[in-house]
Amino acid sequence: FCTLLETRDGMSVSRNGPGILARVNVGAVLVAAAVYTAFFLLVLAPAPRIDRKTGARHFDAAPMESSDARGEVASRGAVSDLWATPESANDARNVTLGRRDAVRDMALRAWRSYLTHARGADELKPVSMGRRNNWGGTRPTAFDAIGTLIVMGLHDEADEAIDLALAVDFDPASQGRRTSRGHHDSDDGSRPVADGFGVSVFETTIRHVGSMLSVFGLTNDKKFLSKAAQVLDFLMPAFETPTGISLHQVAYRGDRAMTTNQNWCNGKSLLAEAGTLQLEMRYLSAAGAHRKYGEASERFTDHLLKTLRNGWPTNRENYESPAAPTMPHKGLWPSFIDPKTGKWSGAASLASLSDSFYEYQVKQWVLFGKDPDDPQLELYENTVEAVLDHLLHYSPRTHYAYVGHVGIGFEPTLDHLTCFVPGMLTLGLLHGAHAPRDGRDRHWGEADVATAAVDLAATCRRLYLESPTRIGPEVVEFDANGTYTVTNPKYILRPETIESFFYLYRYTHDERYRDWGWDIVTAIERHCRARGGDGGYSALESMLDAPTPKQTDSMESFFFAETLKYAYLLFSDDSVLPLDEFVFNTEGHPLRILRPGHRRH
Numbered sequence: 149f150c151t152l153l154e155t156r157d158g159m160s161v162s163r164n165g166p167g168i169l170a171r172v173n174v175g176a177v178l179v180a181a182a183v184y185t186a187f188f189l190l191v192l193a194p195a196p197r198i199d200r201k202t203g204a205r206h207f208d209a210a211p212m213e214s215s216d217a218r219g220e221v222a223s224r225g226a227v228s229d230l231w232a233t234p235e236s237a238n239d240a241r242n243v244t245l246g247r248r249d250a251v252r253d254m255a256l257r258a259w260r261s262y263l264t265h266a267r268g269a270d271e272l273k274p275v276s277m278g279r280r281n282n283w284g285g286t287r288p289t290a291f292d293a294i295g296t297l298i299v300m301g302l303h304d305e306a307d308e309a310i311d312l313a314l315a316v317d318f319d320p321a322s323q324g325r326r327t328s329r330g331h332h333d334s335d336d337g338s339r340p341v342a343d344g345f346g347v348s349v350f351e352t353t354i355r356h357v358g359s360m361l362s363v364f365g366l367t368n369d370k371k372f373l374s375k376a377a378q379v380l381d382f383l384m385p386a387f388e389t390p391t392g393i394s395l396h397q398v399a400y401r402g403d404r405a406m407t408t409n410q411n412w413c414n415g416k417s418l419l420a421e422a423g424t425l426q427l428e429m430r431y432l433s434a435a436g437a438h439r440k441y442g443e444a445s446e447r448f449t450d451h452l453l454k455t456l457r458n459g460w461p462t463n464r465e466n467y468e469s470p471a472a473p474t475m476p477h478k479g480l481w482p483s484f485i486d487p488k489t490g491k492w493s494g495a496a497s498l499a500s501l502s503d504s505f506y507e508y509q510v511k512q513w514v515l516f517g518k519d520p521d522d523p524q525l526e527l528y529e530n531t532v533e534a535v536l537d538h539l540l541h542y543s544p545r546t547h548y549a550y551v552g553h554v555g556i557g558f559e560p561t562l563d564h565l566t567c568f569v570p571g572m573l574t575l576g577l578l579h580g581a582h583a584p585r586d587g588r589d590r591h592w593g594e595a596d597v598a599t600a601a602v603d604l605a606a607t608c609r610r611l612y613l614e615s616p617t618r619i620g621p622e623v624v625e626f627d628a629n630g631t632y633t634v635t636n637p638k639y640i641l642r643p644e645t646i647e648s649f650f651y652l653y654r655y656t657h658d659e660r661y662r663d664w665g666w667d668i669v670t671a672i673e674r675h676c677r678a679r680g681g682d683g684g685y686s687a688l689e690s691m692l693d694a695p696t697p698k699q700t701d702s703m704e705s706f707f708f709a710e711t712l713k714y715a716y717l718l719f720s721d722d723s724v725l726p727l728d729e730f731v732f733n734t735e736g737h738p739l740r741i742l743r744p745g746h747r748r749h
């Protein structure tokens with residue numbers, strides 16, 4: 149694989165947009181759009197080669213310029229006015245508003261379908277139009293939908309979502325009363341969490357607590373702060389470990405809490421879980437609740453800093469297997485941590501076991517006042533240096549920029565989850581995290597970081613564009629020729645790509661990000677809108693199976709909290725949830741930056 153330095157030459161970026169992709173003459177495209185589109189969809193859509201032995205599907209990736217040109221044709225070729233090439237600024241604005249309203253309609257239909265078929269359940273089964281209680285009756289769909297419905301101006305719907313959310317009783321003292329109340333499948337009234345159900349500390353913090361903190365910021369109503377504290381009180385037993393590093397889950401038998409890590413983790417906590425609670429818990433304390441939440445979450449940060457002071461990454465004492473530490477790079481943390489000893493183990497990536505931990509470094513720095521001496525800034529700077537040094541690769545010949553995994557060596561794996569990285573870097577740029585500062589010795593500057601963000605986002609875009617359904621894969625592996633193989637073709641309505649387009653649009657105001665986002669929205673509408681359903685959207689078994697990929701009858705709550713919200717914001721003005729007033733948690737819940745007068749933890 150080419151290194152970053154070898155392949156960076158010739159690529160340029162400016163604050164007004166990337167210069168890496170050739171644009172075609174949109175006027176000419178418009179004339180032939182309908183014909184081209186039919187032709188493109190039927191004839192030119194990239195067909196995977198299928199390996200007869202393994203069944204793996206390989207893509208002979210096209211050079212970047214031509215793939216983008218094909219994308220212009222594809223994105224502008226439909227009959228709907230929403231694809232029309234605007235002739236004036238006024239037309240352009242109408243197209244954008246039309247797209248924004250189309251996303252709002254998607255949200256409204258999906259929410260109504262949830263209410264009709266699964267009101268009060270954890271999730272809607274969008275195809276069979278049934279209900280699924282796979283989250284212990286904690287109603288993540290209701291919690292995750294509230295903020296999106298508010299932002300879209302759907303206030304009656306938001307009020308109903310709020311009622312459903314507030315009715316879930318997380319009070320630890322209530323849990324023992326659950327069986328006598330026979331509540332679990334009832335749709336109305338207050339009800340505790342399902343008996344013995346293992347509630348994920350991470351998921352519940354980012355979805356339920358994040359939602360309540362966000363609605364508190366949007367409404368200034370303190371009952372949402374109290375609810376956030378109630379949910380966290382339910383979770384607090386998970387922090388009772390020798391190091392204070394939290395465990396994966398809490399379950400209540402009666403009112404007795406039991407905590408464990410996941411079986412497959414061999415007693416370890418995950419970086420993405422223990423390290424992605426701080427934004428919410430610190431915020432709750434800073435907004436006026438008890439200090440214990442922020443303090444409990446910061447024991448993890450203290451441990452990070454202690455590890456750094458103890459000579460990490462070169463001091464082998466920090467590793468569980470000192471003979472073979474897998475993590476040689478400062479700023480890239482191993483994925484597992486032992487909550488008893490604090491020792492680290494495992495490889496590093498910005499994918500599933502670690503992702504949001506990195507996202508929360510810069511977000512904590514911004515949310516808690518952008519103090520230049522905040523250790524979160526230093527952690528973030530270390531991470532960005534290490535990512536650009538060691539994880540960011542460009543495929544030879546085809547020039548896909550991607551963030552892989554690193555353990556003993558580099559692994560050329562690209563996960564959809566890592567498509568949040570361009571957005572994270574762009575947020576850092578927007579807030580000046582990469583600006584030159586006295587006393588900082590960093591060898592990657594703003595222009596390098598911007599190039600990385602733009603190039604990574606372009607790869608995420610290409611993975612969508614080059615798929616037969618125009619939906620991006622969950623995981624691909626690159627080979628030495630610059631070709632990639634889709635190793636996990638599922639699509640579970642993930643938001644990361646459109647999320648990054650949102651940040652990049654706010655930073656550059658380059659309309660291409662809106663066009664790219666619109667392509668994703670239309671692909672979701674075409675393939676994920678539940679067949680046989682009445683408005684819900686379904687995950688897909690394989691994004692390779694055009695023209696009718698199998699729908700798996702699942703609609704995760706982050707489709708509301710993130711995918712639809714970021715799409716809506718992409719087509720909204722900067723004044724809607726402005727990025728100098730809000731920081732989005734990893735579930736897309738906007739936390740209002742607290743002003744003086746609010747106590748800070």
Ligand code: DMJ
Nearest residue numbers: 504642643644706734735
């Ligand atoms: C969301 O729950 C959050 O964004 C989390 O950080 C990662 N995974 C999903 C969305 O893909």
